[in-house]
Amino acid sequence: MGSIYRKTAIPGPNAQKLLARKVANVPKGPFTTIDTFVAKGEGALITDVDGNRFIDFAGAIGSLNVGHCPPRVVQELHRQIDKYLHPSYHVMMYEPYINLAEELNRITPGTHEKKSFFLNSGAEAVENAVKIARKYTGRKAIISFERGFHGRTYMAMSLTSKVKPYKYQFGPFVPEVYKWPYPYYFRSEFSTPEQLDNALLNRFETFFQSEIPPEEIAAVIMEPVQGEGGFVIPSQRFVKGVKSLCEEYGIVFIADEVQTGFGRTGKMFAVEHFDVIPDLMTMSKSIAAGIPISAVTGRAEIMDSANVGEIGGTYGGSPLGCTAALEVIKMIEDEGLLERANLIGKLFQERFEPLGNRFQEIGEVRWLGAMCALEFVQDSNTKAPNKELVQHIINRAHQNGLVLMTAGLYGNIIRLLAPLVITEDQLLEGFDVLEEAITVCCRA
Template sequence: MKAATKKYINLKTPLPGPKSQELIKRKEENVPRGPFNTSPAFIKQAEGAMITDIDGNTLIDLAGAIGSLNAGHCPPNVVKAIQEQVEKYIHPCFHVMMYEPYIELAEKLNEITPGNHAKKTFFLNSGAEAVENAVKIARKYTGRRAIVSFDRGYHGRTLLTMSLTSKVKPYKNGFGPFATDTYKLRHPYYYRKPQGMMDEELDELYLNQINDFFLGEVPPEDIAAFIMEPIQGEGGFIEPSKNFVQKVREICREHGILFIADEVQTGFGRIGKMFASEHFDIDPDLITMSKSIAAGMPISAVTGRAEVMDAPNPGEIGGTYGGSPLGCVAALEVIKSLQEDGLVERANHIGDMITERFQSLQETYGNIGDVRGVGAMCAMEIVKGQNTMEPDKELTGKIVAECNRRGVILLGAGLYGNVIRTLSPLVITDDQLTEALDVIEEVIHDLT
């Protein structure tokens, strides 16, 4: 095929360039090998959906810091808010000296999260911390011990969140023993359902298994909460049906079990609504948030029903750096941008562009087994053949690595490691996205 014209990608050196190579040597000498890196380059500066590395190469970002940059790299209003805040005070610790941005952001999240009930919000540093604290709150409120998650779900890398996470490698292998009183249920994966089965039948099968679970694993009166990603992220961008999610929500209500929506990756406009829970018409008891809440500033949140959030006594939840003033002012500006600049709606347009291209590739290349997505949360599943559907992790890794070498920052995902996902900033232009998709198509053509 004809090579695409590059208007935005400008590779002055092979990736990694000489300056990045030197830093890689220093990294290998001083940083453990555990932290994984997608791109082989080191960043110098970034704006919107574009990154310039230290060797002067310009790249298009379709990873968005694993979904942390829905508002883009360095949004001017966010940068200004941080600069103004850092000149006033950096971090007095909310537990010592309170500050207004914390209250303003809590008010805003109480307003925009799903549900018309009274809510309260508090802040932490990361998505995993938000999940841990949501679990603590649920246990305190219900007086129950068990927490139920779903297969292929991802909730973090701490001991408890790793226990709730489904994928063994690389997240859990060799890190046990794991937290007790955590259990897992089946989650529909329609692309890989038994041959001849309808989606509705798979839903019914898994919903009926919950009754057996209550009999064979843990009784409902011992379960504090179910936790679910409305759309699975690390698991491969797996979207359950509205029927499945709503029925799980009903089961929780029936048995006095709290429903926690893990919106760390799906929140803040990614799927064409502010929160994915809105897509399924549910109102969770607790919502965990992080990633795109503050354009890359380290802050996370738990928002929930006021009576549930008030269950812990003073001092029982919190953390020294939770709710950083810098993160709070950044988040307020991000939310303003998402609402006023049309970025939430733009997610649907971005998703249409990506899905249309991925479906075209699926028709051309036999290695693309499934194309799926909601809003700008899009993915394609790489297989050894569309008939066999056998996952092709090796080819997936090659495609991701080669795209990164050609100037498009891309991520993999999936239980089998065979899913290519896009988490581009929502400020990416049509031309930039088209050029990035052209590179992806070139790479798939060259490798397959």
């Protein structure tokens, strides 16, 4: 018997009652992926309020690399709850905050002296990384990338590329933010990745002449692999080229590891794939198994540029978040979850690359570790995005017990963020559901 159990249609009767209450009491702005409500989560499985059991390939948008309610983390949280909940680090300090700072300084790339501090969300980490970079350099301009996503607060939203639904009618935005192109080899007009890399890196030099001089740029912020943008993977040559420009002109290089961090790509942090050491890193999502916390880690001399009281927040680095994060790091190291991420990617490749050869609607199959995606197109010649097909596939998968999410500028990409603790049987069962949905919808 498989892990998926379907008792009712989705949404079931209990979920329908909750949906009615949600419509009456919650604004329509917060999006949801599937029209039901969780009753229990364990590992890579979710049971809803009607008794339907799903395999989770969304992982709370990449927040649950160690799964739902990992027993080790839950146990440590109970111990912490019995001591104190939140005295606020800014009132009276607590040891878990220092312990986590030491751990992040240890596991993040580079042997240089580092310092870390904590906030609540990925967007807050991005906001504060920008503040620190501006303070350190005395410059104002910030560079982000096309298709990048960095959050919904005003600086983070200004850095984000996708207009709808994130930016439309929410302006004006923060000034002195500029966008650079990010390589998308599947949609490139060049014959080879190297040619595209060369063209883009040359454009950045031209940008310094036509838009803003490098002496006025405080930081470049980059997702080592674009998340919301569609799991787009750059070459090592491109990332190293950007970092080289930053070094040449004294620009702070910020790696946004909010979605890519903590084992998702088969390394602790995705930037490690590219042989680049960032000056600052932003982290959140899977840092603490779903407990809200985020971090900025960076070179000590840069981090110390902010004076007392200039960075922080009342709930930043909560004891529960720090405690959970410390155990998550131990889990990743003790249970071989980096190797597990690479196995997931290998099994994904073996299953879906052949499927891509069968259906011209599958434009590209791409992955880095367990950060996996399928891009759907109208046909292989035009590569026009096929958002409608993706929605049909997603809906069918949901009805058959698999939780999936989309990504990409046009919503034509299915992204997979299964917990790294998923069993091989569960993973293959989920693949079966996804393959069936693709086969039926592509032939419809």
